[in-house]
Structures are given as structure tokens and as C-alpha cells.
Amino acid sequence: MRPAxxxxxxxxxxxxxxxxxxxxxxxxxxxxxxxxxxxxxxGSGKTSLLLTLAHLATPFEGVVFFAGRRVGADCxxxxxxxxxxxxxxxxxxxxxxxxxNVASGLRIRGxxxxxxxxxxxxxxxxxxxxxxxxxxARSLSGGEAQRTNLARAFATKPRAIFLDEPFASxxxxxxxxxxxxxxxxxxxxxTTTLLVTHDLMEALRLSDRIAVMGRGRIHQIDxxxxxxxxxxxxxxxxxxSAGTVLAGLVIEKRRDTFVVAVNSEEIESxxxxxxxxxxxxxxxxxxxxxxxxxxxxxQKRVTGARNVFPATIVRIMPLGFYEKVLLDCGFPLVxxxxxxxxxxxxxxxxQRVSASFExxxxxxxxxxxxxxxxxxxx
Amino acid sequence: xxxxxxxxxxxxxxxxxxDPEVMGITLLSLKVSGVAxxxxxxxxxxxxxxxxxxxxxxxxxxVGLVNTGMGxxxxxxxxxxxxxxxxxxxxxxxxxxxxxxxxxxxxxxIAAPIVMGITLAAMQQLPKKLRLQxxxxxxxxxxxxxxxxxxxxxxxxxxVMAGFGGVISEVGASIMVGGNIKGYSRVLTTATVMExxxxxxxxxxxxxxxxxxxxxxxxxxxxxxxxxxxxQ
Numbered sequence: 001m002r003p004a005x006x007x008x009x010x011x012x013x014x015x016x017x018x019x020x021x022x023x024x025x026x027x028x029x030x031x032x033x034x035x036x037x038x039x040x041x042x043g044s045g046k047t048s049l050l051l052t053l054a055h056l057a058t059p060f061e062g063v064v065f066f067a068g069r070r071v072g073a074d075c076x077x078x079x080x081x082x083x084x085x086x087x088x089x090x091x092x093x094x095x096x097x098x099x100x101n102v103a104s105g106l107r108i109r110g111x112x113x114x115x116x117x118x119x120x121x122x123x124x125x126x127x128x129x130x131x132x133x134x135x136x137a138r139s140l141s142g143g144e145a146q147r148t149n150l151a152r153a154f155a156t157k158p159r160a161i162f163l164d165e166p167f168a169s170x171x172x173x174x175x176x177x178x179x180x181x182x183x184x185x186x187x188x189x190x191t192t193t194l195l196v197t198h199d200l201m202e203a204l205r206l207s208d209r210i211a212v213m214g215r216g217r218i219h220q221i222d223x224x225x226x227x228x229x230x231x232x233x234x235x236x237x238x239x240x241s242a243g244t245v246l247a248g249l250v251i252e253k254r255r256d257t258f259v260v261a262v263n264s265e266e267i268e269s270x271x272x273x274x275x276x277x278x279x280x281x282x283x284x285x286x287x288x289x290x291x292x293x294x295x296x297x298x299q300k301r302v303t304g305a306r307n308v309f310p311a312t313i314v315r316i317m318p319l320g321f322y323e324k325v326l327l328d329c330g331f332p333l334v335x336x337x338x339x340x341x342x343x344x345x346x347x348x349x350x351q352r353v354s355a356s357f358e359x360x361x362x363x364x365x366x367x368x369x370x371x372x373x374x375x376x377x378x
Numbered sequence: 379x380x381x382x383x384x385x386x387x388x389x390x391x392x393x394x395x396x397d398p399e400v401m402g403i404t405l406l407s408l409k410v411s412g413v414a415x416x417x418x419x420x421x422x423x424x425x426x427x428x429x430x431x432x433x434x435x436x437x438x439x440x441v442g443l444v445n446t447g448m449g450x451x452x453x454x455x456x457x458x459x460x461x462x463x464x465x466x467x468x469x470x471x472x473x474x475x476x477x478x479x480x481x482x483x484x485x486x487x488i489a490a491p492i493v494m495g496i497t498l499a500a501m502q503q504l505p506k507k508l509r510l511q512x513x514x515x516x517x518x519x520x521x522x523x524x525x526x527x528x529x530x531x532x533x534x535x536x537x538v539m540a541g542f543g544g545v546i547s548e549v550g551a552s553i554m555v556g557g558n559i560k561g562y563s564r565v566l567t568t569a570t571v572m573e574x575x576x577x578x579x580x581x582x583x584x585x586x587x588x589x590x591x592x593x594x595x596x597x598x599x600x601x602x603x604x605x606x607x608x609x610q
Binding site: 051054056078081082084085086088090092094095104105108109152156162 | 505507508510511513514515516517518521525528529531
């Protein structure tokens with residue numbers, strides 16, 4: 001299937017402040033009907049890119065195209081902005097009633113009163129806030145205010161909507177139902193969406209494509225599956241993994257695998273890298289299995305996995321439905337276990353365990369070629 | 379104390395009998411200061427908003443001038459307006475010196491920087507991203523300014539109160555450019571000064587009380603509007 005045509009495209013987008021690049025994106029397109037998420041840590045340039053594409057960041061270098069027309073030349077900026085809608089993290093509602101807020105974008109466009117009235121009713125209903133229509137926007141809870149904000153943005157029936165961390169400041173009780181509702185609205189309206197978030201789960205749930213940003217640049221833009229499982233570099237891996245990213249050197253080539261020296265340990269990985277190549281190993285925490293009971297000499301326990309290491313539990317952190325276990329195997333390793341597993345294995349900090357992972361569970365990133373280390377004597 | 383009670387008694391009497399001279403002075407005070415406040419709002423709000431929303435070289439100096447203007451001494455304003463409107467002055471051909479129009483000009487010069495300064499502060503207190511949000515809703519520049527002014531309407535009521543309070547109670551400029559002419563350019567403050575200088579303390583106190591009541595009544599109305607609009 002051919003990808004949809006881009007409705008918005010940015011070329012050579014740059015923002016320079018104090019001699020440093022805040023944003024440096026050679027090309028980005030947002031395709032008709034897709035949900036494209038910009039993810040990355042704080043300060044990675046996500047919001048700058050969003051504002052630049054919306055022609056709201058000043059000053060910036062580069063060109064933005066809307067439906068093939070150059071914004072500011074073939075397409076007036078006002079016409080472009082009226083084809084878009086935007087919702088920020090803070091709801092930024094006007095000091096008036098909920099329904100007046102939802103109507104504000106329509107009033108700005110000078111639509112007829114009857115059209116406004118029908119549209120407001122439709123979007124209040126769509127976001128489940130009809131009962132709040134006469135309430136002052138100042139008296140709303142965080143979740144209600146963000147629903148009003150989103151209803152205001154969607155009510156203009158934009159060709160594309162830009163959402164800047166719309167769920168970030170909400171408590172989980174308001175956040176989950178709102179994400180569900182947005183998902184439903186996007187499925188219904190097929191609105192092209194550019195979503196800025198630093199929450200990977202949010203991006204995975206809503207997006208058709210994900211762009212991972214760092215230091216003003218897009219490191220990878222692809223489907224969620226590709227970004228999660230085949231990160232192109234360490235920046236992407238570090239952001240999407242929440243797990244282990246190791247740097248090492250290939251010291252041995254085998255038939256279908258190769259061996260990488262990491263600190264004083266050897267890790268076997270599937271793939272075809274040559275001796276002397278510097279690689280980054282990316283191991284997802286859910287692929288690391290823990291078991292108790294080391295062999296008699298406190299070494300590797302026998303399992304089916306290619307990589308088995310004796311490890312010490314450094315820290316256990318509860319993460320909602322599961323727990324994150326930080327391990328020291330001579331190199332740092334992260335594993336996820338369920339509450340049940342933790343109880344069954346009686347895991348505790350300082351405990352010695354076996355950590356294992358398959359050679360095929362490692363994603364390898366090339367980092368260039370370096371000289372292999374001298375063979376170690378021990 | 380006797381003097382004060384006498385003044386209060388006289389004020390009540392003048393008000394109860396709707397003394398024509400006092401009513402005329404009061405109405406002229408309201409007219410001059412009301413028009414001056416209106417003109418200063420019409421000029422001060424857009425200038426204050428423009429200063430708050432724009433970035434240009436010398437903006438700091440402009441903001442500093444506005445802030446200085448908020449404390450402009452009325453006698454200095456009176457002096458400059460007198461020189462401008464003096465028979466041989468640059469605007470002497472208008473023949474406006476010692477007229478209520480000259481008083482309106484002087485009071486506008488006093489009130490406009492107050493309105494500008496408060497507008498500037500009120501607009502700067504709005505969330506920075508609000509302007510972007512309004513632009514993103516598809517607003518023209520004029521619509522952006524209008525919506526932002528509407529959002530800052532509560533602090534802007536303070537600008538109205540401060541502007542009106544500043545001009546209705548000033549005396550220096552009014553006496554210098556208005557001349558305190560009986561039945562023509564005499565207002566509550568200039569009349570109070572004159573009665574005090576003549577030793578008619580009771581009348582002066584009566585005029586002072588009327589002035590206070592007038593300021594209180596206007597502010598009461600504005601405060602009522604402000605508090606009704608205040609978010610719950």
C-alpha cells in the first residue's frame with residue numbers, strides 16, 4: 001500500500017539561538033490522515049518543531065508546505081492556520097463559559113450563529129462535556145478543562161490538529177479516559193494529527209508513525225514497531241528502551257552469531273558483524289529472564305539461553321503493573337518482573353540471581369570500527 | 379472638630395437642596411474627568427497592549443517612560459499644557475486656555491500613562507502561550523489583541539479606577555489650564571482650594587466630602603462589576 005500524500009511538509013527547518021541549533025530538521029512530512037508522534041526527552045526540540053510547522057515559532061528558517069502550497073507564499077499564513085487547530089498542555093481556556101470556549105474558533109472564523117450552535121453541541125457531546133456547557137471555564141477540573149480545550153480545537157474541523165503534550169498534566173484518573181476518547185475521535189474524524197509527547201506508551205497507543213527527537217534533530221521516523229524494535233542509534237535506543245543500552249567491541253565471529261566484549265564480559269548476539277566493529281547492544285527489559293539459584297561455583301546457571309550471567313540485584317523499583325529490576329552482571333542490565341514473579345522468586349536488593357537473554361533478543365546498532373582489544377589473560 | 383461637623387452639615391445641606399452652583403461644579407468635574415478617563419482608555423489601552431505584545435529596539439526605554447508617566451506631577455503637566463496653549467504658544471491659535479477642553483487635555487495627559495502602565499502589566503500577566511493559542515485558533519492580529527484585552531478585563535477595570543481617581547482628584551493642572559472660572563471651568567478640586575484660601579472651611583469641607591462621595595460611588599460601581607466577574 002502506498003503511503004498517503006503529505007498534507008504538511010517542512011523543509012530545512014532550523015531555529016538557531018545563541019549560536020546553537022534548537023531545531024535542525026532537513027525534512028519532515030505529515031501524511032494525510034495519519035497520527036505522527038514526536039517523542040523525545042525534555043528539550044529535544046519537539047515543541048519547537050511543532051510550533052515551526054504551525055508557523056507560530058519566530059524567527060525560524062525553512063519552508064512549510066500545506067497541501068503542496070508554500071505557506072506564506074502560495075498559501076497565506078492565516079488560511080494555513082485556519083486549516084489547523086492546536087491544543088497545548090495547559091488548556092489556556094478563555095475566561096468565559098465552556099460552550100463559549102468551544103465556539104471561540106468558530107466565531108473567529110465568522111461562521112453563522114446557527115452553524116456555531118450546532119457545531120458546539122456536537123463537540124461538547126463528542127468529548128462528554130455537554131453537562132458543563134454553561135459552567136465557567138475557570139471552575140473546571142484539569143480533565144474537564146483539557147476536554148474543553150480539545151473540543152475547541154476539534155470543533156473547527158481542522159485538516160490537521162497539533163497536540164502539544166495534551167495529557168501530560170492530567171492525573172491518571174482523567175488521563176486514561178481522555179486518551180481513549182481522543183483515540184475514538186481520531187478514528188471517527190480521521191483528522192491528521194501531530195502529537196508531541198515524552199510518554200512512549202502514549203505515542204505507541206495513538207500513533208501510525210513515531211519520530212524520535214534529540215537535541216533538535218529527528219533521529220528516527222518510522223512505524224512504532226520499527227522504532228521500538230529496531231532503533232537506528234543509541235539516542236533512540238536509550239529513549240525507547242527504558243532498558244539496557246551497552247557499548248562493546250566484536251571480538252569473535254561465529255556462524256550465525258558474534259561475540260561482543262562488554263567490560264570484562266562476553267555477550268553473544270545474533271547477526272553478522274565483523275571482528276573489530278564497535279557496536280551498541282540494545283536489550284529490552286522484558287526479554288531478560290531472572291532465575292534464582294546459581295551453580296556450585298556461583299557461575300552461570302544452565303539454561304536454554306545463549307547469554308546467562310550471575311548478577312546482583314542493585315535496585316527494585318515498582319512501576320505500576322510490574323517492577324523494574326536493576327542488575328549488576330559486570331555490566332548494567334535491566335529486567336522487568338511482575339509482582340507475582342517477584343514474590344515467587346523472593347527477589348530483594350543485594351540478592352544473587354541468574355539473568356539470561358537470547359542472542360536473538362538483542363538489537364545491535366553499528367557504532368563504527370575500532371581496534372580489537374588485546375586478549376585478556378584472565 | 380466643630381469645623382468638620384459644620385462642614386458635614388453644610389455638605390448634606392448643599393446636597394439636599396441640590397444647590398445649583400455645587401451641582402454645576404460637580405457635573406463639570408464628572409464631565410471633565412469622565413471624558414479625560416475615556417480618552418485615556420481609548421489611547422492608553424492600545425498603546426499598553428502594543429507595548430506588552432511587541433518587541434522592538436528601545437522598548438525598555440518606552441516602558442520606563444510609561445512607568446515614569448504614571449507618577450507625572452499634575453503641576454508639571456499643567457505647566458506644559460499652559461505653555462502649549464498660551465496665546466503666543468504653539469497651539470495658542472486654538473484659544474483653548476482656561477476652558478474645560480484644556481482641562482480635559484491636561485487630565486488625559488495625566489491619566490493616559492496610568493492606563494497604559496496598568497494595561498501593560500495586566501497583559502503581561504496573561505499566560506505567554508495564550509497569544510499562540512489565539513493565533514492557532516486562526517485569529518487575525520486585531521482579533522488577537524481584542525481577545526487578549528478581553529481576557530485582561532478585570533485588571534483593566536483597575537486601570538479605569540486608577541485613571542479616574544487620578545484625574546478627578548488632581549488640582550494643579552486643572553487650576554493652571556482651567557483658570558477656576560466660576561460657572562465655566564470651576565471643578566470640585568479647584569473650588570475646594572479657593573474656598574480654603576478664603577477661609578471658608580465649612581464650604582471647602584463640604585466640597586471635599588462631595589468629591590469623596592463621587593469617587594466612592596464611581597469605584598463602587600466598578601468594584602461591583604470587577605467582583606461579579608471574578609472567577610469563583
